[in-house]
Amino acid sequence: MSKLRTLVLATLFAVLSLIGTSAHATPAPPVAAVAHAHAQTAEETAQQDQKTAKSKLVAGGVALVLLLLVVWGRSLRKPKKKKEEPKK
DSSP states (O other): OHHHHHHHHHHHHHHHHHHGGGGSOOOOOOHHHHHHSOOOOHHHHHHHHHHHHHHHHHHHHHHHHHHHHHHHHHHHHHHHHHHHSOOO
16 A cells, blocks of 8 residues: 555656646736737747756656656565564
8 A cells, every 4th residue: 555655646746747837827917018028939939838848858757767766666675674574
């Protein structure tokens, strides 16, 4: 049960890290500010989207590596714990 809980929590953390801050609502700027704002070109928007996607992939990759290290470490410790337990 403990392994399942740890796996679920680690998976949830990885998914939430991929979502990032896009889940948080940001307040809309005033109408006057929008009228005077610098209009971005499609190329600038595409570059920003590409950077965001890349950073999310990196964060997801790091989360996955950490999850695998935890699972691997636990699998290595399990046989050692069984050897150390005194048999009744």
